[in-house]
Amino acid sequence: MSRTLCIANQKGGVGKTTTAINLASGLAMSGSQILLIDLDPQCNATSGIGCKPVGRHPLLEQVPIRQNAVDTNCEGLQLLPGSRSFKDVDLLARDVGSVCERVVSQLESGTGLYDFVVMDCPPSLGALTQTALACSDEVLMPIQCEYFAMEGLTQMIELVREVIRTKNNALEFGGILLTMYDAELELTVEVDQQVRDFFGEIVFDTVIPRDVNISEAPSHGQNIMDYSPRSRGCRSYIELCMEVLERD
Template sequence: MGQIICVMNQKGGVGKTTTAINLGACFARAGFQTLIVDLDPQCNATSGLDRKPTAHHPLATGALWVDSVVATDWPKLFLLPGTKNFGDVSALVKGKNEQTERLREMLRTGFRSFDYVLIDSPPAVSPLTRTALECSTEILMPIQCEYFAMEGVSKMTSLIEKDRWQSTGILLTMVERDLELTREVETEVREYFGDVVFQTEIPRDVAIPEASSYGKPVIEYAPRSRGARAYIELCMEVFENEQEE
């Protein structure tokens, strides 16, 4: 069975969606069957891959997930689109047993044919995000290098049980090397979390939001950009970590 990576941080705008899309695109480019699951009602991962939100979400309707997974414009990269349908969104936000059970079933058995599943979660903790967390094999928490970066982190980390730390990776995003602030945050995060922090850091690079606005991963839009290189490096680091396990 492949890896299920839950990309989460309850803080908004830290680079969750960007990481799900761009790391996913690197896995696919490396030849692995990859699925991005958009669990966020904002549906940014869906639009970032140039697809439309679904009118009926399989978690809300009980439809077969296979009927909802769509291909993207890139080989081996697939998407389970999010929904903006009001009824479906409220069902997902409430995340009653029915929905969490369906998600559990999808993650535990349904998505077995994929080498990598990346879950893009909303900036909130709900029963669905808890289930995603529980059923994932890895946790990836992006932290943006800015003031208050550590805000809410302790709340978030309290959700991660002790025995899950060995499969958790913290990723510094929007890093601006020449800023004093970036260096302060970096030191603080690395001191606090130690080995759990990826060596790879994602620089702030305008190619990244530009790529999303064209509905493309950055490795496709601007393959030589710093942003693209950083996500490729992150992908290599994930592969290396797997070999060490």
């Protein structure tokens, strides 16, 4: 059985794609077979691991997922590339219900060979994110430790509850991840405290520090483990992978 994790938060720039790439890569390095699905028309997950967006979104094609999955420079990690086509975004988003059915059946027919499927979502509460939530076992929410973080999170959690109620009652909160963490900033420490007081155990013990190596890696098409194996960022993403594996 594969585990499908979707990385979502409607706030932009909180580290969704960075987490999708490095979690997927780290899990692959631990010996698992991973499929990373890029659902965001920005296609950052695709270019960030050194691949190219495609003209037609693979989830819209009536062929098994495996056929459109491409190898990456990380062993064990395959990618279903994103598409920048407006038409495809529209098609994927227009009818959440039927797209979901197709995606779920494609995932079932195509992902038996993967241990984990990781989906990178766009920064929105819209149909693409809803599609991803409806096909996932768990949702992982990265948040940046700043003033508006909690507000965004509340909306996201409402959407997750709605999807659980109406579309996918197997969906679980996989965890909240604090990103771009700077322990020297009072605000970071305050948000950390607040989020843990409010959400308790679902917050990952691991925090991802602000680390320039993490932001440089995708411009080389690499994950943080390959780009800078001795960095704090690398260590933190490996820790995150271990927590995700332990939470099974």
